[in-house]
Amino acid sequence: MNFNLQDALATALLETLQMVAYSLIMSILFGGIIGLLLYVTTTKLFYKNAVFSEVSGIIVNILRSIPFIILLVLLMPITKAIVGTNIGPKAVVVPLTVTAIAFYARLSQAAFAEVDNGVLEAASACGAHPIMIIFSILLPEARVGLINGITVTTISLIGYSAMAGTVGGGGIGDLAVRYGYQQYETKIMLLCVVILVVIVQSIQLCGDYIARKANKRSGG
Amino acid sequence: MIQFENISVSFPQKNGELHAVNNVTLHIGKGQIYGLVGASGAGKSTLLRTINLLEQPTSGKVFVNGEMINHLRGERLRRYRQNIGIIFQHFNLAANKTVRKNIEFPLSAANVPKGQRKKRVDELLDLVGLRDKSEEYPAKLSGGQKQRVGIARALANNANILLCDEATSALDPETTTSILKLLENINQKYGITIIMITHEIDVVKMICHEVAVMKDGSVVEHGKVIDVISKPQNEFTKKLIYNSENYELPSDIIARFGEKSIIKITYLGSDASEPILSNAIKSNHVDISILHGKIDYINHIPVGTLIVSVQGEQRDAENAIDYIRSKTLRVEVGANEF
Ligand SMILES: Nc1ncnc2c1ncn2[C@@H]1O[C@H](COP(=O)(O)OP(=O)(O)O)[C@@H](O)[C@H]1O
Ligand SMILES: [Mg+2]
Numbered sequence: 001m002n003f004n005l006q007d008a009l010a011t012a013l014l015e016t017l018q019m020v021a022y023s024l025i026m027s028i029l030f031g032g033i034i035g036l037l038l039y040v041t042t043t044k045l046f047y048k049n050a051v052f053s054e055v056s057g058i059i060v061n062i063l064r065s066i067p068f069i070i071l072l073v074l075l076m077p078i079t080k081a082i083v084g085t086n087i088g089p090k091a092v093v094v095p096l097t098v099t100a101i102a103f104y105a106r107l108s109q110a111a112f113a114e115v116d117n118g119v120l121e122a123a124s125a126c127g128a129h130p131i132m133i134i135f136s137i138l139l140p141e142a143r144v145g146l147i148n149g150i151t152v153t154t155i156s157l158i159g160y161s162a163m164a165g166t167v168g169g170g171g172i173g174d175l176a177v178r179y180g181y182q183q184y185e186t187k188i189m190l191l192c193v194v195i196l197v198v199i200v201q202s203i204q205l206c207g208d209y210i211a212r213k214a215n216k217r218s219g220g
Numbered sequence: 221m222i223q224f225e226n227i228s229v230s231f232p233q234k235n236g237e238l239h240a241v242n243n244v245t246l247h248i249g250k251g252q253i254y255g256l257v258g259a260s261g262a263g264k265s266t267l268l269r270t271i272n273l274l275e276q277p278t279s280g281k282v283f284v285n286g287e288m289i290n291h292l293r294g295e296r297l298r299r300y301r302q303n304i305g306i307i308f309q310h311f312n313l314a315a316n317k318t319v320r321k322n323i324e325f326p327l328s329a330a331n332v333p334k335g336q337r338k339k340r341v342d343e344l345l346d347l348v349g350l351r352d353k354s355e356e357y358p359a360k361l362s363g364g365q366k367q368r369v370g371i372a373r374a375l376a377n378n379a380n381i382l383l384c385d386e387a388t389s390a391l392d393p394e395t396t397t398s399i400l401k402l403l404e405n406i407n408q409k410y411g412i413t414i415i416m417i418t419h420e421i422d423v424v425k426m427i428c429h430e431v432a433v434m435k436d437g438s439v440v441e442h443g444k445v446i447d448v449i450s451k452p453q454n455e456f457t458k459k460l461i462y463n464s465e466n467y468e469l470p471s472d473i474i475a476r477f478g479e480k481s482i483i484k485i486t487y488l489g490s491d492a493s494e495p496i497l498s499n500a501i502k503s504n505h506v507d508i509s510i511l512h513g514k515i516d517y518i519n520h521i522p523v524g525t526l527i528v529s530v531q532g533e534q535r536d537a538e539n540a541i542d543y544i545r546s547k548t549l550r551v552e553v554g555a556n557e558f
Contacts (some may be wrong), residue, residue: 118312125272126373127301128329136325140316216357217315 005188008175013195015089016171019161023097024154031104031153032146034060036134038105039112045120046130063102068160071095072167092169096160104153111145112138144215151207155200162196172196221250221413222271222381227280228437229266240266242437243280248430253407253414255424255445257460258434264417267434268383271415272304273297284381302330305374309386311366313358319345319369320354326376344372348402364395371402375412382406384416388423400427421464425449425518433457446518450486450549467527467558469511474555477529482511482555483541487548489515489522496547497528504540506532523549527558 034056040046041053066074072095076086079094115138123133139146162173172192180189229241241263248254256264269275270282273292281288284304292300313322323344327337345351348368358366367387374382384403388396404427407414416428424431424445432442433454441454452458467484474482487496497508512527530537545551552558 116312116315118308118310119314121274122306122308122312122370122373123314123325123329125274125301125304125306126326126329127298127377128325129298132329136328137314141314143316214316217359 008179009172009191009195012170012172012175012192015169016158016161016173016199019089019093019096019164019169019171020154020157022093023100023157024150026097027100027104027153027157028150031101032108034101034105035108036112038109040130040134042113043120045117045124046134060102060105063098064106068095068099069163071099072163087168089164089170091167092161092164092171096157096164099160100153100157103156104149107149107152108142108146111142111149114145115141144211144217147207147211147214151204151211154203154207158196158200158203172199221252221285222248222415223281223283224267224270225281225283227267227270227277227282229263229270229275230278239437241270241277244434244437244439246432246439246442248413248415250413251407251411252430253404253416253428255428255431256415256417256434257419257421257424257431259460260419262434263437264434265385268385268415268417271381271383272301272306274306298329302326302377303379304381304383305371305376305379306383306385307367307370307374307387309389311358311363311370311390313366313369313373315358318355318357319350319361322358322369323372323376326373330377332377340376341372344376347375347406348372362395363391364399367391367395367399368402371399371406375406375410380412382412382414384414384418386417386419389419396423397426403427421449421461425516427519429519433460446488446521446523449518450488450523462558465525467512467525469527469555473511477509477511477531479555480553481529481531481537482553483528483530483544484552484558485524485526485528485544485548486550487524487526489524491548492522492524494547496544500530500540500543504532504536504543506530506536506540508540527555 038053038056038060041049072092075095075098079091080086082094083090085091119141120133120137123137128136161169161171162176164171164174168174172195176189176192179185180192224244224246227241227244228239230237230239244267256268258264266275270277271284273289277290282290289300314325317325320341323341324337327340332340341354342351345354348371350365350368350372353361353365358369361369370387382403388399391399400423403414406412416423418424428445430443431445431448432439433448433456434440435456441448441452441457448457449461452461469482500506501508509529509531510526511529513525515522515524517523530540532540541551541553
């Protein structure tokens, strides 16, 4: 076998980073907005709308219940239309983003729902506009939950991106599967696993640290 | 000031409707501290929350300062709410805002310019005595301090009505007293009308001028606190008041004097200038033994309760009791009756 392990690792790391970073940003943005919409349309204090929240809830659930690997295949035509190809890291970003948006939508909705209703009611009783309550009370009060959701989403994205090997997606997971598993290079596979574990651990630690810093509830 | 006209509020339920408030008509005068008491689930909070439309009446009208407010929506409702403060049992402060930011929030909501906001927050901090806590987060404050922040927030936009929903129920007795003093002070200083929900009769006695008693969604009795407390007309009100007072005498005492000879006298402090008991003894050939006594202050008026046994011929005893009754607020006969 003739390949430079260091180069391969560096390329794979970069690919993972790109895939995860891109879909993470999209999922925080769009997933967060969808989560917010799901929440405000179920709450009397904001914009209760049973039809909207039911319908969008069902769509999100459908996306969430399709296994990632199947979504990857199902979305191929759309992927091709958006990024012009069906394979490689660029192509994987599309299904990855769709999954992550649905995932983070639910997590952020839960984070919003956990905010003490009494606090929102007090703000409403002050005569504040709902938009102001959202930005000035709801978002800050939900931020620990939102941060924890980002941590979980990031870690899941790394897991999903490792599945990207099936479409030649690249990244650390792909490297582990192609060289480690299919070509019996156990050393490479183990190395990849160790790297993944270290990355996931670091993200969890970072996320927990930021969440702790953001939490004023316990006087931190 | 505040006028409820046939207010009903019902909530849809699985099997029919829950009538939380049932056809309440009530007037609350300007500058009053008005108590709202009753058992849990009586509909007190629901009625109170129709004043700032956190709860929309199913039927009936609410007038505030002569204006019917039921139909207010959108921007007009928000403007209206800026004049009505509310404080809660669990304070409902934003945990991720400092004391200053919590108090500033309603000012921002009312578009008060930034320069004026700081000055106003400082005034409010002084009013509630929290100047040195302005940069703390609520988690670092005691319950009493949190409620002070709640009060400052509620009054930020110069509210003329303050709604208090069990505002002292999560506080210890000492802190309760200090918060009640603050509320009374605010009422006197600014003439703000205060409506206080409480399940503690002692809170009503301490600061309320008038009181309404609610049961199962209806107001069963209302009036001046001194009248309602000293001469409750409704059975439920009696129970509510007597449950908070404990006049259970030891059974051997009751046996020794005789149940029927024991009476409970309720009198105003001003009655005490006449030697009523000694007159009753002299003119009726009876003996009177004092078994229990105490003085309450209802809205700063001393109200005494005395439990005595009247010993003598039946006719004499009855005459003595009639005499005492004519000179005091209320007399109840028979130890088992109270
Ligand atoms: N938003 C609501 N939805 C359904 N039922 C409610 C709601 N708010 C209050 N209730 C019911 O209305 C009744 C009166 O409640 P409430 O006004 O909170 O009583 P109180 O404050 O006197 O304890 C209770 O039976 C309560 O369960
Ligand atoms: Mg209540």
